[in-house]
Amino acid sequence: MRVILLGPPGAGKGTQVERLAKHLKVSRVSSGDLFREHTQKNTELGVLAKSYMGRGALVPDDVTIKMVMNWVNAPEQAKGFVLDGFPRTLGQATALDQALAEKGGIDKVLYIMVPREDLVVRLSGRMICRSCQTPYNIRDSQPKKEGKCDKCGGQLYQREDDKPEAVRKRLEVYTNETEPLADYYRSRGLLEEVDGNRSIEDVGQALARLVAA
Numbered sequence: 001m002r003v004i005l006l007g008p009p010g011a012g013k014g015t016q017v018e019r020l021a022k023h024l025k026v027s028r029v030s031s032g033d034l035f036r037e038h039t040q041k042n043t044e045l046g047v048l049a050k051s052y053m054g055r056g057a058l059v060p061d062d063v064t065i066k067m068v069m070n071w072v073n074a075p076e077q078a079k080g081f082v083l084d085g086f087p088r089t090l091g092q093a094t095a096l097d098q099a100l101a102e103k104g105g106i107d108k109v110l111y112i113m114v115p116r117e118d119l120v121v122r123l124s125g126r127m128i129c130r131s132c133q134t135p136y137n138i139r140d141s142q143p144k145k146e147g148k149c150d151k152c153g154g155q156l157y158q159r160e161d162d163k164p165e166a167v168r169k170r171l172e173v174y175t176n177e178t179e180p181l182a183d184y185y186r187s188r189g190l191l192e193e194v195d196g197n198r199s200i201e202d203v204g205q206a207l208a209r210l211v212a213a
């Protein structure tokens, strides 16, 4: 099964992608995590990506597509996967279609919807783990020990691009570049909409039901 999680920044994709992949017993990837790994290691790609990420802009399609396709085409992903944060542009969506053309394509696109005014509040309360990138939120998913990741004990920090200026830019980019993908997948009968303005548990169950259907 090959699934895409679509939705605005702050909708909870990063939280749900892990649960859903476990449920489906497939692998998963968040393109933002891949970029953050590169920036932490200071690779050439990381240095390039950082200049876009910090201001809430998208990293150019050519490098993004290459990075994610390397992951998608790896043998470990043969059983299927859940993608979070990719595709984010029409160019990325068509590149993904081409890469999967002979493998049967995408099975479902799950669109997590959250009202815009809630996204800003959600993003400003988010902290992520420096080591394993697990997201937490002061609203509904606090770590057991303040500032420490429950899973690996890593240090939690606020992403540079979760600060107000970058958040505004990311939401604008989402509306212009990524939101049109909902129509792209809807017109092909792949899109399922989920109300993301509920508890983590409830959203998780709704997603699990949709992939079972």
Ligand code: AMP
Residues within 6 Å of the ligand: 009, 031, 032, 033, 035, 052, 053, 054, 056, 057, 058, 059, 060, 064, 084, 085, 086, 087, 088, 089, 092, 161, 170
């Ligand atoms: P995220 O963790 O998904 O919010 O992504 C953080 C940042 O990484 C984004 O604001 C972009 O700068 C970059 N990024 C992640 N995924 C993509 C993508 N599919 N296309 C372009 N840039 C991306």
